[in-house]
Amino acid sequence: MIEAVANEEVKTKGYRRLNRKCMLSMYITNGIIYAILMAAFILLMIFVPSLREPGARPIVLLAAAAMVLLLLYFVIGPRIYYDRYRYMITADKVDVRYGIIILRHILVPIERVHQVEVSRGPVNNMLGLANVNITTAGGVATISYLEVDEAEKIVERLTEVINAMLRGGE
Amino acid sequence: MTEDGLRLHPIIIVENTIRTAIALLIIIFFTAGESLDMPFFAGLALAALALLVVLVAFYYRQWKLTFVRFGETDIVVERKTLFKLKKTIPYSRIASVNLNRGILNRLSGTSKLMVNINSGYNAIKPEATLTFEQHLSDRLRSDISQRIYGGEMPSFEETEQVARFTPMDVILHGLFSVPTQQSVIGAFFLLNSIYEQYRVVIGVEDAGPGGSFISLVLFFIFLLLPALRHMVYYWGFKVHRQGDTIFLEHGLIRTYKTSFQISRINAIRVKNTLFSRLLGRSSIEAEVVGIGSADGSGNTRPLISLLANDAKTQSLLQELVPEFIYERKAEKQPAGARRVLVTKGVISSAVLIAVMAYPSLLAYEAFSDGGNGIIGALLPYALPIATALAVLGIAYSVSASLRVREVDTGEELFTFVNGILDRETVIMSYDKVQMVHVVRGPLARHFDVSSAKVYLLASSGTSSISSGLFPEDRLERIGQIMMERAVAMKH
Numbered sequence: 338m339i340e341a342v343a344n345e346e347v348k349t350k351g352y353r354r355l356n357r358k359c360m361l362s363m364y365i366t367n368g369i370i371y372a373i374l375m376a377a378f379i380l381l382m383i384f385v386p387s388l389r390e391p392g393a394r395p396i397v398l399l400a401a402a403a404m405v406l407l408l409l410y411f412v413i414g415p416r417i418y419y420d421r422y423r424y425m426i427t428a429d430k431v432d433v434r435y436g437i438i439i440l441r442h443i444l445v446p447i448e449r450v451h452q453v454e455v456s457r458g459p460v461n462n463m464l465g466l467a468n469v470n471i472t473t474a475g476g477v478a479t480i481s482y483l484e485v486d487e488a489e490k491i492v493e494r495l496t497e498v499i500n501a502m503l504r505g506g507e
Numbered sequence: 508m509t510e511d512g513l514r515l516h517p518i519i520i521v522e523n524t525i526r527t528a529i530a531l532l533i534i535i536f537f538t539a540g541e542s543l544d545m546p547f548f549a550g551l552a553l554a555a556l557a558l559l560v561v562l563v564a565f566y567y568r569q570w571k572l573t574f575v576r577f578g579e580t581d582i583v584v585e586r587k588t589l590f591k592l593k594k595t596i597p598y599s600r601i602a603s604v605n606l607n608r609g610i611l612n613r614l615s616g617t618s619k620l621m622v623n624i625n626s627g628y629n630a631i632k633p634e635a636t637l638t639f640e641q642h643l644s645d646r647l648r649s650d651i652s653q654r655i656y657g658g659e660m661p662s663f664e665e666t667e668q669v670a671r672f673t674p675m676d677v678i679l680h681g682l683f684s685v686p687t688q689q690s691v692i693g694a695f696f697l698l699n700s701i702y703e704q705y706r707v708v709i710g711v712e713d714a715g716p717g718g719s720f721i722s723l724v725l726f727f728i729f730l731l732l733p734a735l736r737h738m739v740y741y742w743g744f745k746v747h748r749q750g751d752t753i754f755l756e757h758g759l760i761r762t763y764k765t766s767f768q769i770s771r772i773n774a775i776r777v778k779n780t781l782f783s784r785l786l787g788r789s790s791i792e793a794e795v796v797g798i799g800s801a802d803g804s805g806n807t808r809p810l811i812s813l814l815a816n817d818a819k820t821q822s823l824l825q826e827l828v829p830e831f832i833y834e835r836k837a838e839k840q841p842a843g844a845r846r847v848l849v850t851k852g853v854i855s856s857a858v859l860i861a862v863m864a865y866p867s868l869l870a871y872e873a874f875s876d877g878g879n880g881i882i883g884a885l886l887p888y889a890l891p892i893a894t895a896l897a898v899l900g901i902a903y904s905v906s907a908s909l910r911v912r913e914v915d916t917g918e919e920l921f922t923f924v925n926g927i928l929d930r931e932t933v934i935m936s937y938d939k940v941q942m943v944h945v946v947r948g949p950l951a952r953h954f955d956v957s958s959a960k961v962y963l964l965a966s967s968g969t970s971s972i973s974s975g976l977f978p979e980d981r982l983e984r985i986g987q988i989m990m991e992r993a994v995a996m997k998h
Contacts, residue, residue, distance in 0.1 A: 395865075429994050440952065442945040444986035446993040449941045475941025475962030476971070 352423035358464050359482030363415035365460045371411055378404060424480050426491060431471055433480055448502055449473045453495045455488045471495065512574035512585070516638045518615040523566045524559070531555045575637055577647065582622060584635050596634055598654045600624045602771050602796055606648055606764040618644035652766060669747040670823055672813050680813040681738035683783040684790060685730060687928040690782060693730025696722045746811050748827050755809060765809060767795050773939040773963045775831040777820065777932040788814040791823060796964050831934045833920050837913040843954035844976035845909055850950055852905040856898045863894040912975030916984050923974045933972050939963055943986040945979065957982050
């Protein structure tokens with residue numbers, strides 16, 4: 338209930354949501370990761386005979402349980418991530434709220450931003466999505482799964498602000 | 508002085524040569540191994556010698572063709588060798604300019620002038636290390652300091668407001684500033700060494716001097732060596748503030764003269780370990796970017812006070828960094844945090860016990876006829892004892908976290924108090940915060956609390972300081988005040 342109220346409040350405060358394509362990107366990435374892990378698990382079971390002995394059963398069962406939990410996380414996670422992800426860029430700040438199990442609220446004053454870049458992995462590239470990495474002197478904040486046009490616009494806008502600040506500082 | 512600028516002192520050729528020779532000796536040692544083949548060894552030594560001669564020629568040429576110019580607006584370091592370099596350091600970007608004297612510098616009457624800029628990138632290494640005769644280094648440091656800080660730079664001898672630390676203070680700092688866990692492990696090895704030696708003396712059959720010696724070496728590595736390093740590094744420690752600049756001087760073998768502006772301090776940490784707390788002593792660290800030197804344990808944050816009693820620590824805070832003092836209304840973690848911490852403690856203890864149960868049974872069967880003496884009697888129960896101790900440790904950390912962790916949000920400054928055995932009070936300025944994360948895990952959400960992580964520019968690049976568990980709005984306030992101040996400053 339509290340969360341629902343908080344989410345409603347967040348929606349009304351000018352936050353933006355991600356494009357639904359972000360879920361597809363996450364599903365593809367998760368699928369690839371899961372396939373690799375599953376292949377590794379099966380290969381280990383085939384080529385390491387000691388894992389098939391009764392003594393190793395608890396470890397194998399634990400690993401199988403972890404794989405099931407991971408599958409659940411990979412299936413449910415993207416939907417929750419999409420539902421919860423909110424970002425807002427004003428004249429003064431970058432504000433991002435996200436998280437699947439652990440919720441995070443990141444606040445970066447624009448005047449602390451040193452550098453902005455757009456990054457695109459192969460899956461995002463295929464779907465026309467991009468991440469914007471915002472570097473401050475204290476670390477990097479990322480706005481993920483933006484449409485390329487939106488990402489470029491954000492970078493352009495932040496770069497303008499940074500340049501204006503630098504000109505003002507001269 | 509040439510037309511191109513100042514040339515560095517030629518002692519750097521010797522310094523570089525010695526460094527290379529040591530590296531070559533190590534390589535020869537490991538390559539030769541246990542081989543007694545003289546022709547092979549002689550060939551290897553000759554090759555190393557030839558390489559050394561070539562490198563000496565290289566270092567000479569590098570020295571000959573490297574020039575430094577101290578201009579009106581910047582320092583230019585130019586190397587005109589095959590690998591050309593031209594580094595320009597504007598005075599406006601310099602965070603600190605420090606002097607450093609090693610043994611070679613003392614023998615040759617030189618000093619290293621270390622120029623550091625206020626940058627997270629390459630924060631640990633100085634932007635330029637320039638070796639000159641001592642009097643020239645002193646004069647250059649004074650000139651540069653005048654440009655970056657304004658006003659004359661006083662020497663420690665000229666000022667009265669100097670906080671000095673006695674050799675006993677330095678020794679106590681060395682011994683008790685070592686992290687508590689490390690001290691406990693070191694003390695354990697010392698006691699074990701004494702016990703093993705005692706067994707040798709009374710003639711126990713299976714006792715030998717080897718066990719005692721190994722324990723003694725481990726005691727040296729864990730406790731004595733770090734303590735000695737601290738003592739050597741901070742020997743003769745003195746500190747004073749002149750205008751808006753803090754000056755530090757210390758060092759037994761290598762001497763350090765460091766200065767930085769108050770405006771460069773991002774946070775102040777008042778720290779104590781379990782043992783220093785028992786003695787009622789705390790030290791003060793400043794989070795400053797651009798110092799470019801580290802103490803024996805690799806800490807790049809300059810200390811502005813060694814471990815001192817609480818009265819002296821408070822008075823030094825007042826004298827040196829009054830900008831970081833304010834009326835604190837500290838808030839302890841609420842009931843929600845207690846529930847989160849206790850639940851986490853119970854879950855982790857249960858998992859630990861479940862995981863250790865089976866190995867404990869196996870260990871009991873394997874060591875049930877473990878041998879004579881205390882160790883032999885304890886060996887079958889080692890895992891259950893270790894598990895019980897770990898569960899006690901979890902219980903203690905929950906209780907200590909509830910007693911210790913605090914948050915306070917003032918108008919210009921805010922504070923986090925953290926730590927279980929080694930504790931620190933971190934006072935930060937909103938204006939120096941780069942980014943704030945407010946984080947809520949599932950348990951924290953259920954009990955309506957959050958934790959915050961504050962990112963600062965730090966001497967080691969960046970640092971993040973985490974809070975305990977507090978109501979979300981309390982921690983969100985940090986970001987709000989930071990934003991309000993940032994907007995107010997912009998306009």
